[in-house]
Amino acid sequence: MSSRKQKILIVDDEPDIRELLEYYLRKEDFLVYTASNGEEGIAEAIKHRPSLIIMDIMMPVMDGIEACGIIKKMSEFRNTYVVILSARGEEYSEVAGFGAGADDYISKPIKPFALISRINAILKRRNLSEEPKSLTIEVSDLKIDRETYLVHKGGDKIIFAKKEFELLYLLASRPGKVFTRELILKNIWDNTAVITDRTIDVHIRKVREKLGEDYISTVKGVGYKFAV
DSSP, X not given: OOOTXXXXXXXXXXXXXXXXXXXXXXXXXXXXXXXXXXHHHHHHHHHHOOSEEEEESSOSSSOHHHHHXXXXXXXXXXXXXXXXXXXXOOHHHHHHHHHTTOSEEEESSOOHHHHHHHHHHHHHHHHHHTSOOOSXXXXXXXXXXXXXXXXXXXXXXXXXXXXXXXXXXXXXXXXXXXXXXXXXXXXXXXXXXXXXHHHHHHHHHHHHHHHOTXXXXXXXXXXXXXXX
C-alpha cells in the first residue's frame, strides 16, 4: 500500500525507540515527526496534523493515556488514529488506552515489519472512511442499506429493529475501530434518553442472534468493534 506521504507522529520518551520507528517509517516513505512526552506530542500534533499518532504510555510531564484523551476530544483530530505502544501488557493498561479513545494497542518489544503492516492497515481504514459516504455499507458477506434499513447476509434478508440496525451500521462503518459505550450512546441514543450499559449489551446480543457471533467483538471493559 502506498503511504502517499502521510504524516505519522511518534511520541515516546525513549530515543532508541523513536529512532528505530522513524527509520522504518521513513523507509516506507512516510513523513515522520517525533516528541518525547505527551505534552510535546499534543503540540506537535497541532502543528503537523498527522494521519496517525504512535503514543507510548509511560512518559514524563504527561503520560500517553492523558495525551490521547486530550487529542481525541479535539475536533481537528476527528480522523486521526492513535495507536498506543507500551511495554505494559496488563489488561487494565489496554482498557485505559481504549477508554481514552485509542484506535489500537500494540505491546513492546516492537517488531518493525509487523508494526508497519498494522499501520498500513489502519491508514487504509482511514482512507476508506474519508471517501464520500454511501447509504450502503458492503463488508464481508453483508450488505447494510441505510435507505431501506435492510441487511442482506449472502442472499438472505435480515430484518432489524431501528436501534439494532443503527448500532450495526455504526460499527460496520469503521471495521476494526473500538467504539466505547459512551461513543455508542452519543451516536445511537438521544442525549435525553436514560440508557444504561445493559441496554447496549442487550442490543448487541440481539444483533449477534440475527447475524451470528463472528461479526461483533467485545473489548472487555471498553466497548465493541466490527471484526471481519
